[in-house]
Amino acid sequence: MIGQxxxxxxxxxxxxxxxxxxxxxxxxxMSAQNVAYRPVAPDGSSGQRLGADGYPLLGAYPNAxxxxxxxxxxxxxxxxxxxxxxxxxxxxxxxxYEAEIARMxxxxxxxxxxxxxxxAKRPERNAVSVGTGVKPSRSPEDVLREIQSxx
Numbered sequence: 403m404i405g406q407x408x409x410x411x412x413x414x415x416x417x418x419x420x421x422x423x424x425x426x427x428x429x430x431x432m433s434a435q436n437v438a439y440r441p442v443a444p445d446g447s448s449g450q451r452l453g454a455d456g457y458p459l460l461g462a463y464p465n466a467x468x469x470x471x472x473x474x475x476x477x478x479x480x481x482x483x484x485x486x487x488x489x490x491x492x493x494x495x496x497x498x499y500e501a502e503i504a505r506m507x508x509x510x511x512x513x514x515x516x517x518x519x520x521x522a523k524r525p526e527r528n529a530v531s532v533g534t535g536v537k538p539s540r541s542p543e544d545v546l547r548e549i550q551s552x553x
Contacts, residue, residue: 450458 453459
């Protein structure tokens with residue numbers, strides 16, 4: 403029984419030492435220090451009332467709403483936003499749209515005509531198609547001599 407009391411007393415002393423921290427009896431007691439307060443410039447206040455110390459008063463709500471912009475300013479801003487959106491979107495008029503469609507149709511007709519012309523052309527007799535068994539008009543040696551003479 404005496405052993406258990408001694409263990410409890412030692413545990414209480416260790417707990418007291420732990421709770422007191424690293425501060426000895428000779429040190430000055432730790433307390434909150436006074437901090438010099440510098441008020442912030444009022445450039446963007448929220449409308450909340452501040453106390454004499456500069457801190458917001460909790461529970462003190464503004465008496466009125468912030469001033470609203472007038473209808474003319476709203477209409478002007480909407481007009482600017484619409485103009486900017488039309489410029490970014492690349493708003494196309496009906497006349498411009500029809501002209502673009504006509505241009506695309508003209509290009510389509512021109513390309514179709516070029517394809518028909520290319521397909522209507524008959525291949526030359528000298529040209530050799532793969533797999534027909536027709537001999538080429540020149541031998542590889544002839545081609546090599548022509549290349550060497552050009553150099």
